[in-house]
Amino acid sequence: MTNQFQSIVAWQKAHQFVLLVYRVTKTYPDFEKFGLCSQFQRAAISIPANISEGYKKLSRADKLRFYNIAQGSLEECRYYIILSKDLGYINEDSYELLATTIEECSKTLNAYCKGLVDNNFGNEL
Numbered sequence: 001m002t003n004q005f006q007s008i009v010a011w012q013k014a015h016q017f018v019l020l021v022y023r024v025t026k027t028y029p030d031f032e033k034f035g036l037c038s039q040f041q042r043a044a045i046s047i048p049a050n051i052s053e054g055y056k057k058l059s060r061a062d063k064l065r066f067y068n069i070a071q072g073s074l075e076e077c078r079y080y081i082i083l084s085k086d087l088g089y090i091n092e093d094s095y096e097l098l099a100t101t102i103e104e105c106s107k108t109l110n111a112y113c114k115g116l117v118d119n120n121f122g123n124e125l
Contacts, residue, residue, distance in 0.1 A: 004054040010108040014070070015047035016022075017101050021077070024098065028089050040080040046073035047105065060116055067113050074106055 005011050021044040025037040047070045054066025081091040081102065 005052040008051060008055065008112070010105070010112045011048050011051045011055075013015040013101075013105045013108050014051060014074075016074070017105050018044045018048060018079075019103055020098065024084075024090060024094055028084075036080065036083065036087075040077065041075045042083070043080065046070065047077070047109075051109070060119075063116060064113060067109065067116070071109060071113070072105075074102060074109065077102055 009063075021040055025040055028037050050066045050070035050073065054063045054070070057063045057066065075114075079088075079099045081095065084090045084098075085092075090098070098103075
């Protein structure tokens with residue numbers, strides 16, 4: 001069992017995704033600072049933040065509620081990745097990197113939730 005949310009692999013991958021989103025959105029047009037950049041960054045931050053918050057919840061239901069919110073934010077970010085590409089704000093390489101990174105986050109978070117639902121673990125992943 002882990003003692004800190006930072007030990008959760010799903011959180012680690014989500015945190016790396018946030019850092020990537022900040023790096024990529026620095027190159028967006030200035031007029032998007034309070035538009036798409038802000039929305040994308042906030043949704044990205046919500047993923048590891050909700051994993052962190054759910055980590056110390058005592059009941060499985062409470063934990064899963066926060067992890068489900070993280071999953072929703074993750075899907076929101078998937079849209080922002082597509083939108084960023086379609087608007088020409090990111091090139092194909094950045095698109096692939098963001099898409100690959102978020103897919104890794106998704107798979108890890110889904111596995112973490114599945115393990116919790118199946119009662120195989122609580123805070124071990």
